[in-house]
Amino acid sequence: MLRVSISKKRGEFVLQADFAVPTPAVVALFGPSGCGKTTLVNLISGLLAPDEGRIQLDDTVLTDTNEGICVPAERRRIGYVFQDARLFPHFNVRGNLRYGLRRSSAGGSPLIGFEEVVSLLGLPELLDRRPHQLSGGERQRVGLGRALLSQPRLLLLDEPLASLDIARREEVLPYLEALRERLALPMVYVSHQFEEVLRLATHVVLMDAGRVVAQGTPEEVSLLPQLRAIVGPDSVGSVLDGVVTAVHPPVGMADLQLGTGCLHVSLQNVAVGSKVRVQLLARDIILATQKPQGLSVRNEFRGVIADITPDDPDTVLVKVDIGGVTVLARITQQASQALAFRPGSPVWVLVKAVSMRGRAFPLPR
Amino acid sequence: MPVPSRCWPATARSCESTWRAPQPKPVMAQLNPITTLTTAVHTLLSSAELDALGLSLDVAARSVLFSLPLAVLVAWTLTRARLPGRPVLDAFVHLPLVLPPVAVGYVLLVVFGINGPIGSWLHGRWGIQVAFTTGGAALATAVMTFPLMVRAIRIALENVDPGLEAAARTLGAGPLDRFCSITLPLMLPGILAGAVTAFAAGLGEFGAVITFASNIPGVTRTLPLALYTAIQSPGGDAAALRLAILSLILGLVGLLGAEVLARRVRRFLGR
Numbered sequence: 001m002l003r004v005s006i007s008k009k010r011g012e013f014v015l016q017a018d019f020a021v022p023t024p025a026v027v028a029l030f031g032p033s034g035c036g037k038t039t040l041v042n043l044i045s046g047l048l049a050p051d052e053g054r055i056q057l058d059d060t061v062l063t064d065t066n067e068g069i070c071v072p073a074e075r076r077r078i079g080y081v082f083q084d085a086r087l088f089p090h091f092n093v094r095g096n097l098r099y100g101l102r103r104s105s106a107g108g109s110p111l112i113g114f115e116e117v118v119s120l121l122g123l124p125e126l127l128d129r130r131p132h133q134l135s136g137g138e139r140q141r142v143g144l145g146r147a148l149l150s151q152p153r154l155l156l157l158d159e160p161l162a163s164l165d166i167a168r169r170e171e172v173l174p175y176l177e178a179l180r181e182r183l184a185l186p187m188v189y190v191s192h193q194f195e196e197v198l199r200l201a202t203h204v205v206l207m208d209a210g211r212v213v214a215q216g217t218p219e220e221v222s223l224l225p226q227l228r229a230i231v232g233p234d235s236v237g238s239v240l241d242g243v244v245t246a247v248h249p250p251v252g253m254a255d256l257q258l259g260t261g262c263l264h265v266s267l268q269n270v271a272v273g274s275k276v277r278v279q280l281l282a283r284d285i286i287l288a289t290q291k292p293q294g295l296s297v298r299n300e301f302r303g304v305i306a307d308i309t310p311d312d313p314d315t316v317l318v319k320v321d322i323g324g325v326t327v328l329a330r331i332t333q334q335a336s337q338a339l340a341f342r343p344g345s346p347v348w349v350l351v352k353a354v355s356m357r358g359r360a361f362p363l364p365r
Numbered sequence: 366m367p368v369p370s371r372c373w374p375a376t377a378r379s380c381e382s383t384w385r386a387p388q389p390k391p392v393m394a395q396l397n398p399i400t401t402l403t404t405a406v407h408t409l410l411s412s413a414e415l416d417a418l419g420l421s422l423d424v425a426a427r428s429v430l431f432s433l434p435l436a437v438l439v440a441w442t443l444t445r446a447r448l449p450g451r452p453v454l455d456a457f458v459h460l461p462l463v464l465p466p467v468a469v470g471y472v473l474l475v476v477f478g479i480n481g482p483i484g485s486w487l488h489g490r491w492g493i494q495v496a497f498t499t500g501g502a503a504l505a506t507a508v509m510t511f512p513l514m515v516r517a518i519r520i521a522l523e524n525v526d527p528g529l530e531a532a533a534r535t536l537g538a539g540p541l542d543r544f545c546s547i548t549l550p551l552m553l554p555g556i557l558a559g560a561v562t563a564f565a566a567g568l569g570e571f572g573a574v575i576t577f578a579s580n581i582p583g584v585t586r587t588l589p590l591a592l593y594t595a596i597q598s599p600g601g602d603a604a605a606l607r608l609a610i611l612s613l614i615l616g617l618v619g620l621l622g623a624e625v626l627a628r629r630v631r632r633f634l635g636r
Contacts, residue, residue: 074534086532099546
């Protein structure tokens, strides 16, 4: 369990964060730029001292201002992957990786060894290069490896992809997924891109203006109005975790069991029985009062309207229960009135398979 | 060096054998650039002038060795430490730049002279005399070139990204470890540049040296002092010109050397 309850004032800005998440988990700290995410991870790492509060990781109290405890950063065994990598320019890649390894104080069995980090992160060809000879994505991988080799018991990642373009992100994200799969290492992942959260996180802590506004699993958080306030109307959509019931390799489609129905998703390289997470954007969902005939839509679920909330001046967000699973749909106010939608109305939920492209990701078992 | 007479027969024999089977060695020795240079220097400069050159190099080298660790410490304190009296320390360090060098030499004489507070203690407790010695000349030079060195090192330290030190911290490196493994190597270009500049400037330190260490041939008569002496003595014009040209060459080599060194280290660090 990672418990944080802390406050820090920096000029006009006040950070007041309270949350508790289980370990090991990948916790995403999600919020708009300038909401205090980096300050919060610096407080956890010990690079910054809080004005007041307490941080506890499993059985170890790292900070407690009431008891005068503040373990120095160098003895916390908390790895830190920085947004700007911060590789040491006077060492080559091997030297950078060894820096943390040489100073690691893990008694007993180490978390991970040099050779394994090198192969897991795809670094064999880079070992003799200097940091200025690496691409942005390579730099982040080396930074990640360096942090892992210090044998941490918690890994902090402060927007490791923010300084990379979309193509370079793909040089890093699969490695992060592999890492989550291989190590039972708790991670705190800072991001302001919900796609990254979707892909990596098991828990989400939502932050806005220096405060924790909500926390929960990605599924829970995706339905909250606090998330809508941060990501804007076009990125709202329920996140659903489902189990693959069938695969159709030639066309790259997979069937997911979701509530009462089955969702056809375009997804490569998944096996029957594995877990998949998918986000259905509210703006891509169609609601119908009757089972449609002669439509190209591949996915249809029978459901009941749970809730209708006004959103924009001319649209409403409709929550539909499709057998224990909630789907969000954004429709115009006019449509809602014309079809006489109200809580309890039976509806059909229609989802285009194509609309989920790039929004479905395999999960670890 | 006088050769003992009983060695003569042996030498003669060996000469004879060389003549019978000529080796290329003597020819090589004549063309050896170092030997050629030494010969040229001996033809151009008198032994007194050579002494002055050697002494200048000695004094400048010692002054750099004295002040380098202290300069790193002071530069670090001025840049990183949260000290209440920082501006005062800053001003104090830069004082030799604005004071007349003779005044600096006089203050040193008052403090380190045989009757001064530190000088008498050094002499009474350890039997060390500083004033009027080569070491004293080095001390005066060190004080005068100290601001130059601190300045160069400070600029280098300000260019070290504190984020790298923070990264080292998260990897388990304590304060001293961080300083030695990250900060110091990244400051190296500045430290080298500062040391070479201070060395080149130290070759020519005059006022403080002559006041504190006097103008003793072979002990404290460095290049500028020898130059001054030559100007003062009748018929010393040619010697003065030679010494002035020598100072010019040394200064140029020093400054160029500093630049080349700094560039190499920067390239090594990938900047």
